[in-house]
Amino acid sequence: MLEIKNLVVQIEDNRILNGLDLTVGDGEVAAIMGPNGSGKSTLSYVIAGKVDYEVLEGEILLNGENILEMGPDERAAAGVFLAFQYPLEIPGVGTMTFLKACLNAQRKARGEGELSTPDFIRKVNAAAETLEINRDMLKRALNVGFSGGEKKRMEILQMALLQPQFCVLDETDSGLDIDALRIVSEGVNALRAEGRSFLVITHYQRLLNHIVPDTVHVMSQGRIVKSGGKELALELEASGYAEYRASEAA
Amino acid sequence: MADVTNLRTAAEAGLSKLFEVARMQFPTGVSIAREEAFRYFEAVGLPSRRVEAFKYTDLRAALKEAAAPAESPAAEVVRAAVQDAKGFAGIEAVRLTFVNGHLDLGASDLDRVPGQVTITPLNDALANGDPLLDRLAPVAQTRENPIYQLNAAFMADGALIRVAAGAKVETPIHLRFIGTGSAAFSTATRVLAVVEEGAEVTILESHEGPDGIAYQPNDALDVVVADRARFHHTRLNTEGQAAVALSTISARLGAESHIETVNLVVGAVLSRHQIYLHFAGENATATVNGATMLGHGQLADSTLLADHAAVGGVSRELFKTVIDGDSTGVFQGKIIVEQIAQKTDGKMKSDCLLLSDDGQMMNKPELEIFADDVACGHGATCGALDDDLLFYLMARGLPKPQAESLLVQAFLGEAVEAVSHEGARAALISEVEAWLARRG
Numbered sequence: 001m002l003e004i005k006n007l008v009v010q011i012e013d014n015r016i017l018n019g020l021d022l023t024v025g026d027g028e029v030a031a032i033m034g035p036n037g038s039g040k041s042t043l044s045y046v047i048a049g050k051v052d053y054e055v056l057e058g059e060i061l062l063n064g065e066n067i068l069e070m071g072p073d074e075r076a077a078a079g080v081f082l083a084f085q086y087p088l089e090i091p092g093v094g095t096m097t098f099l100k101a102c103l104n105a106q107r108k109a110r111g112e113g114e115l116s117t118p119d120f121i122r123k124v125n126a127a128a129e130t131l132e133i134n135r136d137m138l139k140r141a142l143n144v145g146f147s148g149g150e151k152k153r154m155e156i157l158q159m160a161l162l163q164p165q166f167c168v169l170d171e172t173d174s175g176l177d178i179d180a181l182r183i184v185s186e187g188v189n190a191l192r193a194e195g196r197s198f199l200v201i202t203h204y205q206r207l208l209n210h211i212v213p214d215t216v217h218v219m220s221q222g223r224i225v226k227s228g229g230k231e232l233a234l235e236l237e238a239s240g241y242a243e244y245r246a247s248e249a250a
Numbered sequence: 251m252a253d254v255t256n257l258r259t260a261a262e263a264g265l266s267k268l269f270e271v272a273r274m275q276f277p278t279g280v281s282i283a284r285e286e287a288f289r290y291f292e293a294v295g296l297p298s299r300r301v302e303a304f305k306y307t308d309l310r311a312a313l314k315e316a317a318a319p320a321e322s323p324a325a326e327v328v329r330a331a332v333q334d335a336k337g338f339a340g341i342e343a344v345r346l347t348f349v350n351g352h353l354d355l356g357a358s359d360l361d362r363v364p365g366q367v368t369i370t371p372l373n374d375a376l377a378n379g380d381p382l383l384d385r386l387a388p389v390a391q392t393r394e395n396p397i398y399q400l401n402a403a404f405m406a407d408g409a410l411i412r413v414a415a416g417a418k419v420e421t422p423i424h425l426r427f428i429g430t431g432s433a434a435f436s437t438a439t440r441v442l443a444v445v446e447e448g449a450e451v452t453i454l455e456s457h458e459g460p461d462g463i464a465y466q467p468n469d470a471l472d473v474v475v476a477d478r479a480r481f482h483h484t485r486l487n488t489e490g491q492a493a494v495a496l497s498t499i500s501a502r503l504g505a506e507s508h509i510e511t512v513n514l515v516v517g518a519v520l521s522r523h524q525i526y527l528h529f530a531g532e533n534a535t536a537t538v539n540g541a542t543m544l545g546h547g548q549l550a551d552s553t554l555l556a557d558h559a560a561v562g563g564v565s566r567e568l569f570k571t572v573i574d575g576d577s578t579g580v581f582q583g584k585i586i587v588e589q590i591a592q593k594t595d596g597k598m599k600s601d602c603l604l605l606s607d608d609g610q611m612m613n614k615p616e617l618e619i620f621a622d623d624v625a626c627g628h629g630a631t632c633g634a635l636d637d638d639l640l641f642y643l644m645a646r647g648l649p650k651p652q653a654e655s656l657l658v659q660a661f662l663g664e665a666v667e668a669v670s671h672e673g674a675r676a677a678l679i680s681e682v683e684a685w686l687a688r689r690g
Contacts, residue, residue, distance in 0.1 A: 048645045051637075076647035088642045092660025098646075101656060106647035141660075158646060 001026045001197040002047075002166050007058035009039075009046055009222075016042040018222035019058070024166070024215075029198040031208055031233060034219035035241040040201045041085060043219070044170040047199070048082035049075045062166060076102075077109035079165030083155040083172050090142040095154070098142045099124060103161055127160040131187050149180035156187040167191070168199045173207040185210030205237035220244040262295050264316030269403060272319060276406070279376030279383060287402035290393070297396050306580040306612040307551040309396075312494060312520050317466050319406055320350035320435035331430040332357045337456025337486050341673040343424035350429060351437025351467065352407045366417030367451070372408035372440060382410045385444055388474050388502035389526040391555055397496045397524060401470045404438035411453075415446040415476070422452040422671060427469060429459025429490065436466040443473045443481070447504075450480040452671050457497075457517070459490040464519075466494045473501035473509070477531055480508045484674040486681065489517035491546070498524040505531030505560070512669050514678045515542040515550045516685050522551040522580075529556070529563035529591065540569040541665040541678065543685045544577035544609070551580035554598075558591040567598040570665040572658055573609035574689060584616040585626055592621050598628040603635065603661050605654075655686040 002024045009017040016039045024030045034040055046053050047060060049072035059066045067075050090098070104114045115123075128138060131153045143151050152172055159167055169188065173181055188198070188211050200211055208216070208230065216232040217224045218241075225244050226232065258266075269288050276284065296313055297304035323331070328349045335347075346369065347357035353371050363369050375383055392398040413419055425441055445451055459465055467489070475481045481501070489495045495518040501509050513523050527536055540552045556565045571579035581600040602611035615628035635657050643653035662682050669675035 048641075050641050050645075071650070072641060072644035073647050073649045073653075076645055082645050084642065084645075088639055090639055090642070090657070090660065092663045093656055098643075098656070101648060101652065102643075102646040105649065105652060109647065109649075162647070 001028070001063065002199070003061040005059050005061070007046070007060065008056040009042060010054050010056060011042070011052055016053075016222055017046070020223050022217060022224055024197045024199060027192075027194045027197060028215060029192065029200060029211065029213045030215045030217060031200045031202065031213035032217050032219050033202060033233060033236055035245060038219045039222040040219055041170055044082055044168045044199075044201055047168055048072055048080060073105070074109070076162070076164075077106045081159050081162060081164035081167045083152075083159060083167065083169045085170040085174060087143050087151040087155050089144045091144050093142050095138050095140060095142045096124065099158065099161060102158070106162060123161060127157050130160070130190065131157050132183055133157055148175035149177065152176060152180065152184050153187070156184055160187065160191060165195065166197050166199070168201070170201050171203065172200070173202055173204065181207065181210060205233045208233045218244055259296060259310060261313045261316045265400070266292060268316055268318060272404060272406075277373055277376035279379055280386070284403050287399040290399045291396050291403060294396055303553065303582070305614075306578070306582075307520070307522050307549065313466070315434075317434040317436040317464070319404060320352070320431070320437055322352040323349050323430065325356070327430060328354045328357055331428045335426060335428050335458060337426060337458050337488060338424055338454050338674065338677055341422065341424065341454065341677065343422045343454060345424045345426050346409055347426045347428065348407065348439055350431065350435060351427075351439050353409060364419050364421060366414040366449075367419055367423070368412045370410045372405070372410060375410050380410060382412060382442065382444060385474050386440070386442055386472055387500070388472050389500040389528045389557070391557065392498065392500050392526055395498070395524065397468065397522065398470060398498045398500070401438050401440060401468045401498065404436070404468070405440040405470070406438055408440035408442070411441065411443040413443070413445045413449040413451045415448055417449045419449070419451045422454050422674070424454040424456070427455070427457045427467065429463075429465050429467065429493070431460065431463060431465070434464045434466070436468065438468045440470045440472065443471070445473070445475050445479040445481050447476045448478045449476070452482040454671070454674055455483065455485040456488070457486065457495065458488045459493055461491040463490060464492045464494065465490065466496075468496045470497070471499045473499065475501060475503050475507040475509055477504035478506045479504065481510070482670050483509070483511040484669050484671060484678065485511070485513040486678065487513065487515040487517045487521055487523070488681065489521065491517070491519060493518040495521040497522070498526065500526035502528045502530050503534035503536065505533060507531060507534045508536070510537040510668060510670060512539040512541070512666065512678070513552070514666070514681055515540070516681060518550070519547065520549045522553065525552070525554045527556045527565065529558045529560050529565075532560045533562040534560070535564040536566070537668050538565065538567040539665040539668045541662045541682070542569070542571040542579060543662070543682065544572065544579060545574040545689065547576055549578040549580065551582070554583040555586070556584070556596060557586045557588070558594040558596065559588045560591055562593045563591060563595070565596045568665050568668070569600040570662050571600070571602045571611060572605060572662065573602060573611055574605040576606070576608040578609065579611040581612070581630070582614040583628065584618065585628070587619040587621050587624050587626060589620040592623045594621065594624040594626065596624070596626040600630045601661070602632040603658065604632060605635070651690065658686060659683070
């Protein structure tokens with residue numbers, strides 16, 4: 001599904017990713033854990049195509065195709081989805097207007113016809129119900145006046161509507177209370193399927209109790225320094241990141 | 251320092267010559283006011299940037315020549331022009347059609363004016379000494395405005411609209427101004443709307459004309475909103491690309507009356523829209539919005555004066571300007587709170603979105619407050635589209651132009667939302683979409 005080879009990235013002369021290698025298989029849920037400043041969010045932005053980052057070396061292959069030359073919109077149409085750590089508020093843009101525009105833009109890019117309004121509304125309502133998003137939220141401007149939890153649920157709603165192939169969840173658990181964490185996790189789990197992979201970025205093992213990963217990778221100083229199964233997350237929770245920081249310093 | 255005496259420009263000399271000819275042809279009503287207006291204009295001349303109120307819109311430099319007043323066009327010219335007219339075309343309305351500044355009765359709906367409304371062509375009113383003429387020029391400050399006084403001197407056609415006390419007029423009255431022709435011309439129209447006590451009316455106003463012709467419209471709308479009356483006004487400037495378009499709305503507001511006036515600008519190489527409000531009665535409220543989209547060397551000036559002269563007036567002004575290419579936006583807003591006007595609540599804001607590196611926006615807010623118990627504020631912002639918002643939209647699959655358009659629409663939408671007539675609001679949104687589509 002996704003293959004990252006020797007990725008070297010800098011922003012304003014600061015090197016953030018130093019030859020990162022990572023492979024996420026078809027249908028796999030991979031978790032990335034690591035201390036603050038290890039480059040986790042940078043990795044998520046680079047996958048989604050944010051322009052501020054300069055890719056010096058390496059490639060990111062989605063189903064064998066290098067996506068680094070694509071704009072963020074082309075990557076989205078190809079199936080990449082980033083659930084933002086801090087979803088943005090867009091005053092003046094209605095949530096439904098936004099959702100419909102995104103869905104139809106992606107369909108158009110893939111050469112599919114536009115969705116009819118009744119079909120669209122049915123899809124949104126079904127997804128909203130699962131995520132306990134009330135109709136009133138859908139009538140407001142995108143994310144404006146939403147709580148932290150509501151914003152994260154709106155991200156998962158978009159993921160459910162857009163049906164991407166490769167989903168990056170950037171610290172989706174941050175700012176969530178226990179109930180919101182459960183709702184969001186259930187939303188993600190419902191989307192787990194053959195042909196859809198996830199990269200779950202988090203500081204804490206807590207999220208991984210709800211979204212159980214197939215693989216866990218530890219990131220430090222812009223590289224993957226250890227990989228393992230889901231038990232690795234439990235080890236990290238017990239021992240902390242000190243070992244990886246120390247090994248970098250050595 | 252010695253007074254500077256400007257030499258008369260070719261345009262000023264031209265206007266004097268044109269007035270000498272035109273004054274012989276006007277109906278006799280208000281002829282003294284015409285003379286006074288022109289003498290005022292002759293004394294001050296075309297305002298240059300040395301005049302504070304025209305600091306950013308130098309009419310003396312912009313108007314090289316005075317175009318002759320347009321003749322009344324032939325019937326087939328009117329027919330063709332009306333057929334092509336687009337402004338508010340889809341909206342059910344009572345239309346008053348002005349072609350090159352002349353009211354065309356055949357293309358107007360004077361035969362189906364609602365029962366409690368009377369509409370009188372200006373020239374009939376002037377010939378017959380209509381008593382409503384006394385209500386012209388309802389705001390005193392306009393007498394010191396050269397644009398308005400030029401209109402007063404040259405006004406060649408127009409209409410007087412009276413809405414009877416208590417009438418709630420459902421169907422909007424559409425003032426449709428269409429320019430046509432292949433050589434430069436000027437127009438001067440004056441429409442007076444008197445909305446009597448407790449009445450309510452919606453006036454739509456559209457302006458359009460040929461591209462490539464440097465025509466010079468100067469249109470004035472005088473409004474008297476009586477006690478507890480409500481006046482809704484939506485204006486659409488889609489003038490031709492070379493037009494120099496001057497316009498003024500001046501309104502006198504009675505007690506507990508309400509005015510809503512929203513102006514959308516996409517047309518003309520140079521436009522200046524002036525808004526004069528006089529809060530004469532207590533607790534009057536006003537919503538004054540502007541949405542302006544500029545490109546290709548355009549300049550658009552919105553100049554506002556809100557004079558609170560009674561207790562408890564509320565004014566809300568929101569101007570949104572989108573600047574592309576090397577265009578220039580100007581907003582000048584002045585709120586005056588007279589000593590008597592306690593409890594005035596005035597808020598004025600001008601926001602500008604810069605889509606290019608070459609454009610510029612001039613904001614000049616002014617507050618003159620002589621009362622001590624008021625809440626008045628103003629603000630101005632200027633900025634580019636937010637890169638993070640653009641990335642967020644693009645990461646959801648929107649191509650960059652579409653993501654930009656969505657953000658521009660959202661930016662302008664706040665000003666357009668105030669339009670209470672649903673059809674007019676939709677028409678303005680369509681203009682925004684069309685502008686964005688042309689921009690590509």
